[in-house]
Amino acid sequence: xxxxxxxxxxxxxxxxxxxxxxxxxxxxxxxxxxxxxxxxxxxxxxxxxxxxxxxxxxxxxxxxxxxxxxxxxxxxxxxxxxxxxxxxxxxxxxxxxxxxxxxxxxxxxxxxxxxxxxxxxxxxxxxxxxxxxxxxxxxxxxxxxxxxxxxxxxxxxxxxxxxxxxxxxxxxxxxxxxxxxxxxxxxxxxxxxxxxxxxxxxxxxxxxxxxxxxxxxxxxxxxxxxxxxxxxxxxxxxxxxxxxxxxxxxxxxxxxxxxxxxxxxxxxxxxxxxxxxxxxxxxxxxxxxxxxxxxxxxxxxxxxxxxxxxxxxxxxxxxxxxxxxxxxxxxxxxxxxxxxxxxxxxxxxxxxxxxxxxxxxxxxxxxxxxxxxxxxxxxxxxxxxxxxxxxxxxxxxxxxxxxxxxxxxxxxxxxxxxxxxxxxxxxxxxxxxxxxxxxxxxxxxxxxxxxxxxxxxxxxxxxxxxxxxxxxxxxxxxxxxxxxxxxxxxxxxxxxxxxxxxxxxxxxxxxxxxxxxxxxxxxxxxxx
Amino acid sequence: xxxxxxxxxxxxxxxxxxxxxxxxxxxxxxxxxxxxxxxxxxxxxxxxxxxxxxxxxxxxxxxxxxxxxxxxxxxxxxxxxxx
Numbered sequence: 272x273x274x275x276x277x278x279x280x281x282x283x284x285x286x287x288x289x290x291x292x293x294x295x296x297x298x299x300x301x302x303x304x305x306x307x308x309x310x311x312x313x314x315x316x317x318x319x320x321x322x323x324x325x326x327x328x329x330x331x332x333x334x335x336x337x338x339x340x341x342x343x344x345x346x347x348x349x350x351x352x353x354x355x356x357x358x359x360x361x362x363x364x365x366x367x368x369x370x371x372x373x374x375x376x377x378x379x380x381x382x383x384x385x386x387x388x389x390x391x392x393x394x395x396x397x398x399x400x401x402x403x404x405x406x407x408x409x410x411x412x413x414x415x416x417x418x419x420x421x422x423x424x425x426x427x428x429x430x431x432x433x434x435x436x437x438x439x440x441x442x443x444x445x446x447x448x449x450x451x452x453x454x455x456x457x458x459x460x461x462x463x464x465x466x467x468x469x470x471x472x473x474x475x476x477x478x479x480x481x482x483x484x485x486x487x488x489x490x491x492x493x494x495x496x497x498x499x500x501x502x503x504x505x506x507x508x509x510x511x512x513x514x515x516x517x518x519x520x521x522x523x524x525x526x527x528x529x530x531x532x533x534x535x536x537x538x539x540x541x542x543x544x545x546x547x548x549x550x551x552x553x554x555x556x557x558x559x560x561x562x563x564x565x566x567x568x569x570x571x572x573x574x575x576x577x578x579x580x581x582x583x584x585x586x587x588x589x590x591x592x593x594x595x596x597x598x599x600x601x602x603x604x605x606x607x608x609x610x611x612x613x614x615x616x617x618x619x620x621x622x623x624x625x626x627x628x629x630x631x632x633x634x635x636x637x638x639x640x641x642x643x644x645x646x647x648x649x650x651x652x653x654x655x656x657x658x659x660x661x662x663x664x665x666x667x668x669x670x671x672x673x674x675x676x677x678x679x680x681x682x683x684x685x686x687x688x689x690x691x692x693x694x695x696x697x698x699x700x701x702x703x704x705x706x707x708x709x710x711x712x713x714x715x716x717x718x719x720x721x722x723x724x725x726x727x728x729x730x731x732x733x734x735x736x737x738x739x740x741x742x743x744x745x746x747x748x749x750x751x752x753x754x755x756x757x758x759x760x761x762x763x764x765x766x767x768x769x770x771x772x773x774x775x776x777x778x779x780x781x782x783x784x785x786x787x788x789x790x791x792x793x794x795x796x797x798x799x
Numbered sequence: 800x801x802x803x804x805x806x807x808x809x810x811x812x813x814x815x816x817x818x819x820x821x822x823x824x825x826x827x828x829x830x831x832x833x834x835x836x837x838x839x840x841x842x843x844x845x846x847x848x849x850x851x852x853x854x855x856x857x858x859x860x861x862x863x864x865x866x867x868x869x870x871x872x873x874x875x876x877x878x879x880x881x882x
Contacts, residue, residue: 330831355833378831510830513837516860539837543857694838725838752815757836 275343309425310341317395321346325372346433353488450701454646465590465640526552533695560695614638691720712740732761
């Protein structure tokens, strides 16, 4: 089975059912299917072939949803780029995957001059929101996305199938310890397997209505679309959780049954007077990206006694690892649960041998949801994917330390690398440090995560200016904001004369983080 | 300082880190322009409460009130006027 079948089968089964609610507009399955087919034809006319990569650089929108399926229908591989990505990184991503096509919005064209000149492989650009003015000059072929979707001269029926299920369907870029983001290669089979397992344990039915505020560039957000279309439900897609009361209203207005969150969202929800509201249709809340604090769980349980809370854990490389059945939440609140259906999880020691219950080791995931590797990074791939029990099989070494109890429930112990998790996003300290090191006047910089009530971890930069140079926190933050997505921009900046070093001469992140925990309560403007 | 300018100054200094290159109009949506995110809204609420001595309720946390300079100005003015 291929991923685009999720839409095609639901459109055949219930063409007039509302598939998507976005920005006050409602779209049926038949409408989305016809538009995705037209865009697929247009992509093919614009040099997109089987296996080509096509990037989607859009806010959460109906165009973004249609694009995912249209790219797959054209036999190509979709790459959803975070809409907050800045020009330099966008160029890097487009070149790294040698994207043949880009689907974006007119308002974003101004921010991507380089992305349209330094990308020799990019041929066609599909523009939502109307075409740019005549003075906008580019060598790329521009297509009017809105006109394409409604062009009755384009076929509204699906093009002939070009792929098989072991072909690539998506590249999802994720932060790595090396600094540059890595493209996680997912086949149709990987995605269909993960979506099947997750919708099985969530017991999704066609009458489920999911409200998602998560960006499609985040696999947790992407899968809300894929899974809702797989089980033939309705997705209410919002751009963000920025205005929380609007979300509270939507939960009831749209009779939402499923609400995926991250701890940052629960922290904000719990700042509102939830007790003043009733959510009679809400069946479940899911949480992943970072563990829900026990106090959040306690309060949510008290305020929403009829809502099932699924505590989950995963990583992009296999989508999801585990889920805690809601009836276990009171019994083992600290557990992230057990492996999902059709997936095996186990713990190994340094030598790769399975360890007994209760022992700490590295978590290994085995299943058809495990990625094919990192795009054109064979060495990094070999570090994560290692031989499994069957010939030629590879299993995922997660890099996360866990222990498992006698009944197979997993407990997170720590990470083997120094990746920071903030607002549900993974941030490579190295990526932020690279930007800091490129700042005029910076001699040395280190980035650590410090505990933060709302964000999980907040990013703290520690900077040693060059001799005689005076830098302020505001200058450092400004510099980072020009180069990095908002969630990667440090919240705190400290200045140091000397860094604590380890015996091998490396900066001691542990000591910096400990110093950070003490000073992180200081406001952003405190300069030294 | 006129209300719009005061609000603009806060938004520019706190969410755009003083960036002036990417100007935005008083009617522009902060969300659309990528100016604000969910943690930013909480800072904005704290600023409005402190600066203007008004109290924001849960139901005030909607885009109509908070998502543009014009929206903010309208909202603050409506709260400052005695009913």
